[in-house]
Amino acid sequence: MAFLRNAWYCVGYPEQLAAGAMRSITVLGEPLALLRDGAGAFSVQAPHGARPGLERHGALWVWMGEPAQADAAQLPDFSMIEQRPGWTRVHDQLLVRAHYQLVIDNLLDLSHVNYLHPFLGSREAPPPEFRAHISLEQAGHAVTAITELSSMPTNGLFQLLWERGTPPKVSDMRANMRWYPPSMLYLDTGATHVGAPRADGPTIETIHWLTPETETTTHYFWVATRDRWVGDAAISEQVRAGIDGAFRGEDEPMIEAIQRQMGGRDFFEMKPVMLSTDGPAVRARRVLMQLIEEER
Numbered sequence: 001m002a003f004l005r006n007a008w009y010c011v012g013y014p015e016q017l018a019a020g021a022m023r024s025i026t027v028l029g030e031p032l033a034l035l036r037d038g039a040g041a042f043s044v045q046a047p048h049g050a051r052p053g054l055e056r057h058g059a060l061w062v063w064m065g066e067p068a069q070a071d072a073a074q075l076p077d078f079s080m081i082e083q084r085p086g087w088t089r090v091h092d093q094l095l096v097r098a099h100y101q102l103v104i105d106n107l108l109d110l111s112h113v114n115y116l117h118p119f120l121g122s123r124e125a126p127p128p129e130f131r132a133h134i135s136l137e138q139a140g141h142a143v144t145a146i147t148e149l150s151s152m153p154t155n156g157l158f159q160l161l162w163e164r165g166t167p168p169k170v171s172d173m174r175a176n177m178r179w180y181p182p183s184m185l186y187l188d189t190g191a192t193h194v195g196a197p198r199a200d201g202p203t204i205e206t207i208h209w210l211t212p213e214t215e216t217t218t219h220y221f222w223v224a225t226r227d228r229w230v231g232d233a234a235i236s237e238q239v240r241a242g243i244d245g246a247f248r249g250e251d252e253p254m255i256e257a258i259q260r261q262m263g264g265r266d267f268f269e270m271k272p273v274m275l276s277t278d279g280p281a282v283r284a285r286r287v288l289m290q291l292i293e294e295e296r
């Protein structure tokens with residue numbers, strides 16, 4: 001599968017590039033030099049010239065297509081994950097040894113959470129009143145996987161974040177994951193007492209910016225912002241380590257194993273068996289294929 005070129009790709013965090021510094025990164029197979037001059041201006045150098053760069057939403061971005069078409073307005077509004085009053089954020093990055101589309105498939109099917117992530121999933125069986133509502137929405141090119149779980153045993157992450165440390169045994173949980181082409185995702189997740197409005201319980205909003213390094217490796221940048229225990233550095237570290245452990249220790253080995261099994265074969269040509277929970281991932285694949293086709 002080719003890459004979408006007329007798009008912004010995250011290449012790092014601003015604090016990784018001090019004034020006067022240079023940093024190397026490979027994007028879509030192309031080695032780039034990220035530069036910041038003495039006055040603080042960010043720019044990107046490629047082997048055959050400059051590439052448009054952008055510093056926005058607490059991240060550094062590069063445009064990999066026609067420079068004349070570079071348009072900052074094409075970057076979705078991720079201002080919710082910037083530092084803002086009443087919220088605090090943690091961020092990190094990792095390298096996934098797989099095609100970036102496999103990472104998107106995984107993020108758009110959160111039914112994997114209960115099987116793969118002890119800290120993010122629920123370890124107990126749900127009570128009889130448990131209800132799950134899963135649906136898909138598309139707005140323009142953005143595809144959202146909506147998961148609403150009512151009377152779900154409260155997971156470890158929300159037990160940690162619940163104010164005053166008194167989490168209910170079961171809660172209503174939501175996890176709405178929105179994908180923007182080519183490989184940017186935003187997750188709104190939270191828990192409340194059963195039937196209560198969203199402000200009742202903790203919310204975590206996360207972004208997942210996936211930047212293909214090569215056809216088989218992906219830079220994975222993530223930011224998580226929360227509205228509980230905002231001044232608590234120990235909780236911040238628990239959240240960061242919990243998310244990093246899930247991505248690095250649980251998702252990455254599984255996705256890398258899929259990459260190895262597929263061995264370069266095309267996803268759709270392998271005629272995969274589709275489950276209802278695969279709807280959003282398949283929709284996103286089709287939107288992206290269409291956009292890449294239109295670029296040719």
Ligand SMILES: [Fe+2]
Pocket residue numbers: 106112113116117246251
């Ligand atoms: Fe996961």
